[in-house]
Amino acid sequence: GAGVSQSPSNKVTEKGKDVELRCDPISGHTALYWYRQSLGQGLEFLIYFQGNSAPDKSGLPSDRFSAERTGGSVSTLTIQRTQQEDSAVYLCASSLDSSNQPQHFGDGTRLSIL
Amino acid sequence: AQSVTQLGSHVSVSEGALVLLRCNYSSSVPPYLFWYVQYPNQGLQLLLKYTTGATLVKGINGFEAEFKKSETSFHLTKPSAHMSDAAEYFCAVSGSGDDKIIFGKGTRLHILP
Numbered sequence A: 001g002a003g004v005s006q007s008p009s010n011k012v013t014e015k016g017k018d019v020e021l022r023c024d025p026i027s028g029h030t031a032l033y034w035y036r037q038s039l040g041q042g043l044e045f046l047i048y049f050q051g052n053s054a055p056d057k058s059g060l061p062s063d064r065f066s067a068e069r070t071g072g073s074v075s076t077l078t079i080q081r082t083q084q085e086d087s088a089v090y091l092c093a094s095s096l097d098s099s100n101q102p103q104h105f106g107d108g109t110r111l112s113i114l
Numbered sequence B: 001a002q003s004v005t006q007l008g009s010h011v012s013v014s015e016g017a018l019v020l021l022r023c024n025y026s027s028s029v030p031p032y033l034f035w036y037v038q039y040p041n042q043g044l045q046l047l048l049k050y051t052t053g054a055t056l057v058k059g060i061n062g063f064e065a066e067f068k069k070s071e072t073s074f075h076l077t078k079p080s081a082h083m084s085d086a087a088e089y090f091c092a093v094s095g096s097g098d099d100k101i102i103f104g105k106g107t108r109l110h111i112l113p
Helices: none
Strands: A005-007 A010-013 A019-024 A031-037 A043-050 A065-069 A075-079 A088-095 A109-113 B002-007 B010-014 B019-027 B032-038 B044-050 B056-058 B064-068 B073-078 B087-094 B107-112
Touching: A005 A088, A010 A019, A019 A088, A019 A109, A031 A075, A043 A065, A043 A075, A075 A088, B002 B087, B010 B019, B019 B032, B019 B087, B019 B107, B032 B064, B032 B073, B044 B056, B044 B064, B044 B073, B073 B087
Parallel strands: A010 A109, B010 B107
Antiparallel strands: A005 A019, A019 A075, A031 A043, A031 A088, A065 A075, A088 A109, B002 B019, B019 B073, B032 B044, B032 B087, B056 B064, B064 B073, B087 B107
16 A cells, blocks of 8 residues: 555664664655654654755654654654653654645554663 | 644543544634544544534544534534444644644543443
8 A cells, every 4th residue: 555654663672772763655745744652642743844844843852863854755763872761652644735634644663662 | 823632531432322522722823623543553544624614524434523613622523432433532733834733632532332
C-alpha cells in the first residue's frame, strides 16, 4: 500500500545512545508531522514540516531532539543521548497540505530506553 | 491560535447504548475540525472532518459529529455502541493556511458487555 511507513517498528536501546527514527510519507504530501505518545498520554506535537518552509520546531522537548526532511519527502527524527523518559511511541503523519486536509498516520515506532 | 479540550479521559458505555464523546475547541479563525480513532498498536485513523458547509458530519462506522459554533463544540456520537468501538478517540482542530493541526489529549472509550 501507499500509506505512511515508519521504521523501525520497535527499537530498544541503552540510555545514553543516539537513535534515528525514519518516516516515509505518502508520495505528494507536503506536510509532515512528528508526535510522541507516552503511556496514558495524548499526542504530544514535536515538529512540523510544510513544503519548503522552515519547520515548526516548537514542540521539541529539548536540544537532544532534532529532525530533518530531505528532498521534501523522507524525514528522520534523531534523539541524542537518550534518557529513560524518552521511552514512548513516536508517530509520524503526512497530509496533502496543512490545515483542512486530514492526516495519514504511520503505525509508529515504539522506543524503549533501558 | 487553536486549542482543543476533550472532556473525560475515559468513558464507559454499555453495548447498544449511546456513545457521546465531548470536544470543545478554541480558535481565532473559522476552524477545521477532525475526529480520529486509534486502535491498539496502530496509528490514528480519520473518522470524520468538518471544514465548511453542513454542520452535521457523518463519518465511518456509524459515527457522526455536529459543529456548534455558538457552543464551540464538536461532540462525537454514535446511536448504538458496539464492542469493536473500544478504542481511543482524538479530537483535533486547525485554522486556515499553514496552521498545524492541534490534537486533544484523547478519550479512551470502554464498551461494557
